[in-house]
Amino acid sequence: MKKQATIHDIAKLADVSSATVSRVLSNSGYPVSKELRERITRIADEVNYVPNLLGRQLKTSTNTTIGVIVPSITNPFYSAVLLGIEEVARKNNYHVLLCNSLHAPELADQYIRTIFEKQIRGLIISAISSNKKLLQDYVARGLNVVAIDQKVDMSDLSQVEFDYHQGGLMATRYLLDNGHRRIAYVTAPLDRPSRKSILQGYTDAMLNAGLAVNVIVAESKQVYSGVYEFENGKQLTSRLMEQEELPEAVLACNDMTAFGVIHQLQEAGLRVPDDVSVMGFDGIEFGQIMKPALTTIKQPNYEMGRLACAKLVETMQGESGEPLHMMLQPALIERDSVAGRHG
Amino acid sequence: MKKQATIHDIAKLADVSSATVSRVLSNSGYPVSKELRERITRIADEVNYVPNLLGRQLKTSTNTTIGVIVPSITNPFYSAVLLGIEEVARKNNYHVLLCNSLHAPELADQYIRTIFEKQIRGLIISAISSNKKLLQDYVARGLNVVAIDQKVDMSDLSQVEFDYHQGGLMATRYLLDNGHRRIAYVTAPLDRPSRKSILQGYTDAMLNAGLAVNVIVAESKQVYSGVYEFENGKQLTSRLMEQEELPEAVLACNDMTAFGVIHQLQEAGLRVPDDVSVMGFDGIEFGQIMKPALTTIKQPNYEMGRLACAKLVETMQGESGEPLHMMLQPALIERDSVAGRHG
DNA sequence: ATGAAAGCGCTAACAT
């Protein structure tokens, strides 16, 4: 493995100074005579020159990598977010360092540190840690961050959130409108702002309708594997079926969990939606593939990725100092897992 | 945003040379008196020192980032691979630069270039380009690459492949064993080695049984969106149903496509597996969530990610010069989408 | 229009 050619090598071969070579090869726009310009590019080509971005970055303190921290890439919800991020990053010549926090705050913190050490100055994070001190510290030191999905309680931070409360409200009202009264809410541990908000929306809608809430929360902190949410949905449903009276409808905290709910219900010989209606929350694409197709609340996750990344790039290029605070609105996707109940 | 403290700042404050500071703070193991060691770490702490990895990397030409190029992160097949890669990378203090090639060779090539410019010297790639010249060029220049999933025709390259041919064989034989005779194979464009291999396995098994093949290939190069494969399955099935005689079983080139097949079949009022059996190929976790649960050929994708990354790390740490060539074997997952047909 | 020289932050000979 031979040593790579540097601008100095080229300078020597072209019999010019390395400054001139740099000016040509970095597309600086700095005036260089046509003759030299051609000679230099020709030689660069011949020696198969590849610029060393480390050198440039060290000198100019610019960095075109952004870090992305999400809890789990295997969850289609986040891979859609990632798709959006990656797309606008690429179009702006940025690149994505992917960090999977696996719902472990320590891991997320560790990643934040490494990102900063690597001189990366842009971060998109779906925060799981309530420890905002670390983040705050790095923001003060020049890290640009956009929080997505999970609200972070920091004033000067750009955030692209979903209106989870509104989503919870919409979902519950939809079930109510379809004639359901005994509506249960099954949820993963309430350790993330989003989950609390959905629950709040559900609760508000139920109390407002003069109905009793019925909430089943998963025990926290099992290991997060790919099918965790699905398994969770099954377990929660088992617990639900131990209750005296079966609910008419079940709302789940996300689509994967809803799949588990449906699975377990069907396992017990119940028909969805004939016997029990089920509603999800996320709007991942798989919902339309399932039988029955999942009625759900759509969070524009792909869009969220795009918006967050666009804002980040803007900030990193110094085009906008103002922190952005965006609240994306949910939409109801009516499919086949909710029955109308009139009687 | 104040300037970050460097080892020189600390050296000045501690009244020592920056070399000593470096020796302490980089955990070099180089002997430094206890007194100085403590003073330096204390001061580093006080000024909230964060090492600049760019400086270190430029000096030592080491880099703990690895690039990963996959066609599509939204495909659960690849996100499982990614999960495996990220896990062993993290455990070895490496980090992952994620590149989504979106099935576009030009994009993949562009990413390879950038990766090299960033001085990243490790790459895991699911190659879509037949243009191996670029890759070969960079390998010669010191890029360590492990090809996954798609075979790349280069001798000195580490590869972790699946035995797709064997998978195609197994799938088809399983259908044959279940009494099916008219078995169709629906596939995305044959522009990847894996797809050709599956087809070959299918063909071999059919001809060997003295049966006629029935292959439907998608027209190439639509835009790759998240649901592309699913839509593809639907379209291919529509074409299938235009044939004179309906097949007894359909084998699809991957699970997502199989979902589309099932969907379209059911749309047409046919029952799976009662009227038509369907078999997938991949073994993604969603298969068990569907109704009917998808019978499929499992490729150990998570394992593949882990193995590929382990090998890459090993190579980058100079522990093994030998290129690895591994062929992972498929396994049959019997579920509910294939009927036994006797008579 | 071109070159000389300094320096980004770090490490590693080499000296003491």
Added chain:
DNA sequence: ATGTTAGCGCTTTCAT
């Protein structure tokens, strides 16, 4: 055990 120094590859004043 500690310091001096050079230099990784690049850009960018400042001279000319």
